[in-house]
Amino acid sequence: MAIDSIPTKGRTLDHAAFVYDFLEPVLLMGKQAEYDRKILSLLDPAPTDRVLDLGCGTGVLCSLIGARLDGASGGFAVGIDAAGKMIQVARKKRSGPSCRFEVMAAEHLSFEDGYFDAVVSSLFFHHIPLDLKAMALSEAFRVLKPGGKLVxxxxxxxxxxxxxxxxxxxxxxxxxxxxxxNIRGVLPDMIAAAGFEPPRRMADFFGYITVFLTTRPSIPMA
Ligand SMILES: C[S@@+](CC[C@H](N)C(=O)[O-])C[C@H]1O[C@@H](n2cnc3c(N)ncnc32)[C@H](O)[C@@H]1O
Known part of the structure; x- marks a missing residue:
């Protein structure tokens, strides 16, 4: 069944949804497994964690995260994307007991405050303009628990x-x-401006992708 997309100023990829799984390994120069492993190792989720993947595309990374979680004990990964066709492919190929997919814009998340232990995004922020980058980061901050990770x-x-x-x-x-x-280097300052700890640069891939890790600061003890 066709799934409607969410209107957004972001550049959605409905048109590429059915070929994206063939394109991504090319974009990642045959090193998709190494790239995903690095992100997973930084996230290092506990089995009961709730993890949100922003701009999840066809859900490859989200399903790998879900495989590390224990659905029976409340752990799950949810991938969101504004493109209905991306979510259609993700649901068909990669939904599972600890992994699900929703059509949603990253700048308007429908989750409650402090709901997630970790938020991740891969190759998403270069699809949205500056004002949406700021909104998506502030939404990521809102839905993360204090002390939660952002990769x-x-x-x-x-x-x-x-x-x-x-x-x-x-x-x-x-x-x-x-x-x-992105290539002017706006992300680190924007991440910090949304309230996160100054992001640490953890890895570089192919000379054009950088992996940042940060946390939502914990609430100081009274
Ligand atoms: C290059 S793909 C990345 C997909 C996946 N995360 C990966 O690493 O392969 C960028 C995705 O962001 C989605 N997107 C664009 N604007 C969005 C928005 N405002 N909210 C959520 N997703 C959006 C696109 O539809 C697309 O699936």
């Missing part, structure tokens, strides 16, 4: 000439100014 893997200031070439060609080929914002 963001996305395009950032390129670290190699090849990474620079890929970044600038994608920005102009896809006519995507949101990529331009």
């Amino acid at each position: 963001i893997a996305d395009m950032h200031i390129p670290t190699t000439w090849m990474g620079s070439l890929v970044s600038h060609v994608s920005r102009w080929f896809f006519m995507q100014p949101q990529i331009g914002e």
Whole structure:
């Protein structure tokens, strides 16, 4: 059954949903497993954790996270994406007892405050403009528990000439100014401005993707 998309200023990928699983390994230069493993190792979820994946696409990373969680004890991963067709593919291929998918815009999350132990996003922030980046980060902050983790893997200031070439060609080929914002390096300051601890740079992939780790500060003891 077709699932409606959510209107958003973000660049959704309904048109690519049915080929995305073939495209992503190319974008990740055959190292998707290594890339996903790095993100998982930083998240390091406990079996009972609740984890939110922003802009989950067809749900590959979300299902790997779900496999580490114990649905019977309340642990689960939920992937959200504004593209109905992405969620359709994700549900069909990757739903499970500890993994589900919802159509939702990252800038307007319907979850209650402090609901999640961790929030993750991979290759999502270069799809949304600056105002939505700020809104999505402030929503991630709101739905995270104090002390909860945020892991963001996305395009950032390129670290190699090849990474620079890929970044600038994608920005102009896809006519995507949101990529331009990322490669100017806006993410770390925006993450901190949303209230998170200053993000730590944990890994770089292919000269154009950086993985950041931060936390929502814990509430100080009285
Ligand atoms: C490049 S894909 C990344 C998918 C997946 N996380 C991955 O690592 O392969 C970016 C995704 O963000 C989604 N998206 C764009 N704007 C969005 C928004 N405002 N809220 C939620 N998802 C959005 C797109 O539909 C697309 O599926």
